Amino acid sequence: MDGGSPPRSGTARIRVMVLDINDNNPVFSQFLYKVQILENTLEDYLLATVSAIDLDEGINGEISYSIIQNSEENRQTFKVNTVTGEIRLRRPLDFEDRENYEIDIQGMDGGGLSANCKVLMKLLDMNDNAPEVTITSLTSPIPENSQQGRVMALFSVRDRDSGDNGKTVCSIEDELPFTVRKISKKSYSLVTEGALDCERPSEYNITITAQDLGSPSLASAVTITVKISDINDNSPVFKEVSYTIYIRENNGTGINFGKVSAIDSDLEQNAKVTYSLLPAEVGGLPLLSYISINSENGSVYAL
Structure with missing residues (x-):
C-alpha cells in the first residue's frame, strides 16, 4: 500500500511449503503378536503379518521390517518380508525339539528411526512319534514250576509326544500264561499269570505292543523269547x-x-x-x- 491520497495498493500471494523432517517414529499396530501352529507345518507357511505406520512422508514414512535377534537358530528358522511384514517359516519345526519361539521384529523408516515388536510362537503337538519299547531285563529260561507272579522281564516305554499323544498302554497276546503289570509311569514288568509246562510248549515268543492314546493312535511292538526249563515232574x-x-x-x-x-x-x-x-x-x-x-x-x- 502506497502513501498517496487516495492510497493505492497491490497484492501478492506467498505460498509457504512446510518440508517434512523425520520426527515421527514408526508405530506397530500391536506390540505383541501371539501365534499358534502345528508342528511339522510346511516350509514357507505364513505365521503372521506385522504392520507399522509412520506419520512422516516420503522416504521418512517408508518402513522396512527385519528380524533383529542375533540368534542363529531364529535366522535359520524364520524369514520376514522387508516390505509387507509377512513372517514365514524357513523349515518345518519339531515340537519335541522346542515348543516356543520368540521373534523380535524391527520396523525402521528411511530416516533411521525404528520401533520394535515381539512375536511369540507356540508349537502345537501332533501325534507323530510312536512309542518306543526298550527291554531292560530278561530272565530266560525260567523253571516250569515258577510261581504265579514271577517277573520274567522288565521294560520301559517312551513316547516323545505330549498329552494324550504321549500316554501309552501296553499289552500282549491273549491266551498266554503271562501278563503285563505297570510299575511306574514309563516302566512295566512281564510276569507269569498261569501254570507253565515245559512239555507244552517249551518256548514262548511274546510280542509286547505299546500304543499311545493319540488320534490317530500310533503303536510299536517288540518280541521277546522266553524259554521254559524242564524239571523232573513226570515219572516214566x-x-x-x-x-x-x-x-x-x-x-x-x-x-x-x-x-x-x-x-x-x-x-x-x-x-x-x-x-x-x-x-x-x-x-x-x-x-x-x-x-x-x-x-x-x-x-x-x-x-
Whole structure:
C-alpha cells in the first residue's frame, strides 16, 4: 500500500511449503503378536503379518521390517518380508525339539528411526512319534514250576509326544500264561499269570505292543523269547502194565526173548529212562541168575 491520497495498493500471494523432517517414529499396530501352529507345518507357511505406520512422508514414512535377534537358530528358522511384514517359516519345526519361539521384529523408516515388536510362537503337538519299547531285563529260561507272579522281564516305554499323544498302554497276546503289570509311569514288568509246562510248549515268543492314546493312535511292538526249563515232574510210564513173554525151554544162553519199553514226558536228561530188574526169586534162586535186562533199551536176555 502506497502513501498517496487516495492510497493505492497491490497484492501478492506467498505460498509457504512446510518440508517434512523425520520426527515421527514408526508405530506397530500391536506390540505383541501371539501365534499358534502345528508342528511339522510346511516350509514357507505364513505365521503372521506385522504392520507399522509412520506419520512422516516420503522416504521418512517408508518402513522396512527385519528380524533383529542375533540368534542363529531364529535366522535359520524364520524369514520376514522387508516390505509387507509377512513372517514365514524357513523349515518345518519339531515340537519335541522346542515348543516356543520368540521373534523380535524391527520396523525402521528411511530416516533411521525404528520401533520394535515381539512375536511369540507356540508349537502345537501332533501325534507323530510312536512309542518306543526298550527291554531292560530278561530272565530266560525260567523253571516250569515258577510261581504265579514271577517277573520274567522288565521294560520301559517312551513316547516323545505330549498329552494324550504321549500316554501309552501296553499289552500282549491273549491266551498266554503271562501278563503285563505297570510299575511306574514309563516302566512295566512281564510276569507269569498261569501254570507253565515245559512239555507244552517249551518256548514262548511274546510280542509286547505299546500304543499311545493319540488320534490317530500310533503303536510299536517288540518280541521277546522266553524259554521254559524242564524239571523232573513226570515219572516214566510203561507202554503196558504187564508183559507176558513166552520162551521155549532149553533155550540158548544169552538169547533175547523180549523187550519192555517206557517213556518219560520230561525233556533231555530228565526224560532218559534206564531199566533194571527188581530183586526176586524163582525156584529158590535169585531172578537175576536166570535173566538180565539191558539198562539202555529194555531188552530181556536169558542167562
